[in-house]
Amino acid sequence: MALVTMKSLLEQARNNHRGVGAFSVGNMEMVKGAVQAAEELNTPIILQIAEVRLKHSPLALMGPMMVQAAKEAKVDIAVHLDHGLTMDVVEQALELGFTSVMFDSSTYPFEENMTRTQEVVKVAKQYGATVEAELGLVGGSEDGSCDHGIRCTNPDDAKVFCERTGIDALAVAIGNAHGNYPVAPKLAFDVLEEIHNKVDVPLVLHGGSGITDADFQKAISLGIVKVNIATASFNKLTKRAEEYLQSEGAHNYFALNEAMVQGTYENVKHHINVFNMNAL
Numbered sequence: 171m172a173l174v175t176m177k178s179l180l181e182q183a184r185n186n187h188r189g190v191g192a193f194s195v196g197n198m199e200m201v202k203g204a205v206q207a208a209e210e211l212n213t214p215i216i217l218q219i220a221e222v223r224l225k226h227s228p229l230a231l232m233g234p235m236m237v238q239a240a241k242e243a244k245v246d247i248a249v250h251l252d253h254g255l256t257m258d259v260v261e262q263a264l265e266l267g268f269t270s271v272m273f274d275s276s277t278y279p280f281e282e283n284m285t286r287t288q289e290v291v292k293v294a295k296q297y298g299a300t301v302e303a304e305l306g307l308v309g310g311s312e313d314g315s316c317d318h319g320i321r322c323t324n325p326d327d328a329k330v331f332c333e334r335t336g337i338d339a340l341a342v343a344i345g346n347a348h349g350n351y352p353v354a355p356k357l358a359f360d361v362l363e364e365i366h367n368k369v370d371v372p373l374v375l376h377g378g379s380g381i382t383d384a385d386f387q388k389a390i391s392l393g394i395v396k397v398n399i400a401t402a403s404f405n406k407l408t409k410r411a412e413e414y415l416q417s418e419g420a421h422n423y424f425a426l427n428e429a430m431v432q433g434t435y436e437n438v439k440h441h442i443n444v445f446n447m448n449a450l
Contacts, residue, residue: 172243173240173247174214175298176302180300180395184395188446189395189447190396190397191216193216193400194398194400194403194404195218196226197227200403200407200431201217203431204217207435207436209243215248216270216396217236218251218252229263233263233266234266249268250268250269250272251268251271252398255273255274257290264297271301276341276343280327283331291336302339303339305324305342306344321343322345322358323340323344325367328342329368339371339374342362344357344362344375345358346375357381359388362392362393366393374395374396375396375397376398386441390445403437407433410433411430
């Protein structure tokens with residue numbers, strides 16, 4: 171239907187008591203698979219890419235493809251820069267037509283995080299773009315290169331942070347982490363509920379890959395509106411590609427392409443159903 175702002179998708183989802191899947195992509199096959207699943211289920215989604223992924227998936231190449239895919243999709247799609255680390259990349263994404271950006275200052279002291287976030291809000295407003303920020307520390311990192319530990323978001327700090335920065339969405343830390351979990355995490359739902367009661371903006375759950383379907387739905391019932399999925403899609407794509415390459419007979423790029431699209435499609439479709447609060 172259209173390329174839209176992330177804010178509009180979050181507001182719609184919150185009003186309908188469901189979550190929006192934010193699916194990280196790294197190549198054309200992942201974009202195609204995610205859009206295919208969204209169109210089949212007639213459900214809006216968010217396509218996103220994190221700055222740490224740009225060494226493998228340059229923004230100058232991925233960005234226009236993501237934006238164009240959203241424009242041509244049969245459902246509304248927002249295009250989001252996840253975990254921006256530099257203002258140069260944030261501004262590049264906005265210039266390319268991204269409708270949402272996140273500048274991750276969560277590792278900085280509270281006041282500095284607010285100051286940096288306020289600057290991003292000011293810049294993004296010129297483009298009419300949505301802004302997401304993070305408070306507290308979500309474990310691990312998008313590419314597994316570092317881990318600053320886990321520090322749950324303070325509900326009182328969250329209230330002040332949202333009021334003073336003017337952000338549109340807040341990523342919270344409630345025991346979640348990026349990457350592969352050794353075991354399913356124990357999420358601090360009591361902390362999430364308290365944040366939800368104090369904060370009026372939609373809440374975001376990072377590190378979604380590996381969280382159980384039941385915990386996803388409980389988190390959504392307690393205020394989570396956007397859920398990030400990256401590792402699970404990369405893993406499913408890799409699995410389907412491996413299965414194809416290990417199959418008998420001659421192999422070719424075009425069938426490999428289809429296997430990668432299929433892997434992404436399967437993972438995105440599963441999570442959309444979960445986030446739509448369908449019966450497990």
